[in-house]
Amino acid sequence: MTVRHPLDLPELRPLWSAVHDRLSTGRPVSRVRSGPLGDAGREALADLLGLDRLPDAEPTISLAGLDGAVLDACGRPVRDVVTAILGPIRDRAAERDRRTGQRDALWGWLAGHDVVTAQPALLEWVGHLRANGLVDGSPDRTRSLLTAALTVLAALPADGEPLPVLAARLLDGDSHALDDGTRLSGLVLRALAVLYDADLPDSAETRRVLWSRAGVADDQLSATVLAVGLRFDGEGPVARVSRICADAGHPVSLTLAQLRTPGDCTGPAGPVHITENPSVLALSLRRFGHHCPPLVCTSGWPNTAVIHLLRRLADDGASLRYHGDFDGEGIRIAAHVLAKTGAVPWRMAAADYRAAVSRVPLGPDPGRLTPAPWDRTLVGSMAELRTAVVEEVVADLLLDDLADHRHG
Structure with a gap:
């Protein structure tokens, strides 16, 4: 059987509830305003505090005075009393x-x-x-x-x-x-x-x-990736068609279905460059023909076939190098490709951007900018100059780099 506290009187419950609530704020408390007390509650409070007249129905009481009165009445502080009556005091x-x-x-x-x-x-x-x-x-x-x-x-x-x-x-x-x-x-x-x-x-x-x-339930035939100079070793269909196209100086377009079942096929172990725009592939074929080094195009945001190919090339030992447009979306595409394939940036630093802007001083605005993880200063430069630079503007520099990796 639970023994009630001697001060747990129904007529004083509004007072104890008010004290419990104020102490539970977790802040210093000096005065407490009680909820409405009936006549019996006012009389009980007057007796507890030793008052010579009845308090108001909603009295404001000094907590120190109440604590002293409670100590005198039962030998315990008011905090212990309200805990015994209403449960633990919180610290809100x-x-x-x-x-x-x-x-x-x-x-x-x-x-x-x-x-x-x-x-x-x-x-x-x-x-x-x-x-x-x-x-x-x-x-x-x-x-x-x-x-x-x-x-x-x-x-x-x-x-x-x-x-x-x-x-x-x-x-x-x-x-x-x-x-x-x-x-x-x-x-x-x-x-x-x-x-x-x-x-x-x-x-x-x-x-x-x-x-x-995002590559969920992509059509295996409509998702394709475009590449030039890409020569796979092996006798599977992907290896054979890639070599035929590269040797003829033609691009190859591979479907996701082909990449999923390539047969006997091993990618090149050297550098493979990646561009955002197909026009750079066309310029590369015009300059290098069947000597074109491996170059893969994302055609903007890469689809499943692009990512599948790039991951396959990386797994086969290729070192992937990515270049894209210097605008807001181009930076996001680059971050995506680097994050998903392990590629590294290729001429995508702040210094490269500033040098490229000098070629197009009146270029379009780069649009919404988000940070470039590989160069924290790049977006600051783009925000300062507010000029977008597409890949075609620096295509000659990209092709000069590719010249060092020509086939044959």
Whole structure:
């Protein structure tokens, strides 16, 4: 049987509740205003405090005076009394500070995650998520959800897998984890929209298009990659067709289906250069013909076939070197290619940009700028000069570099 505290009187409950609540703020308390007291409560409070007249119905009481009266009445301080009557006293200020620290740690972790630092455009995604707050108010649940989103983003562009297959492979066998309407799907699609500088999809069709752009369920025949001077060793169909085209001074266009089943095929172990624009490939063939060194084109944002080929070349020992446009989107494409394939930048430093701008002093504005992970000063230079430089402007310099790696 629980023994009630001698001061746990129904008529004084409003007082003890007010004291408990004020002490639970975690801040210094000197006075407490009680909730409304009935006549019996006013009489009980007057007796406790030794007053010669009844207090108001909602009195403001000195906490020190109340503490002294309670000590006299039962030999325990008021903090012990309200704890015995109403339960433990909280420290809401410390709890708020702890929650703030947990939130700050969570967003710091996200902003510093390898997936985000490799493609700094995602910092915009981080900012949006932070502004919209935690999932269900819980740092732990939010971190778990974000970890799953980062796992998916790290695996994209996918290799043409259907969305349920991708989800099952990456997310503990849950083939529905990325279904339309799930929080996780929304997080990943928002990140992809930021990366590709696209509108946030607002229909099933636009969401499907964005997933497709990230290599999910790509058509194995329509996803192709263009290359010149690329000679695979081996007797498989990809090796043979690549050599025939390179030896004839022609480009080769390989489908994702071909790259997935190349047969006997080993890529070149030397440098392979990568450009963003097909026009650089055309200029290379015009200058070098069948002596053209290996050159792969992303044709803007790389599709699944491009990433598949570049990863295959890297696995076979090729050293990948990437060049793209000096504009906002070009920097994001470059960061994406470097992050997904292990390529290194090729003439993509701030000094290269400044030298290139001198060739086009009246070039177009570079648009939305996001940091370049390989050179922290590059975007600052672009923001200062506000001039975009497309690859064709520096094509002669790129071809001079390629001349050092000609075949035969």
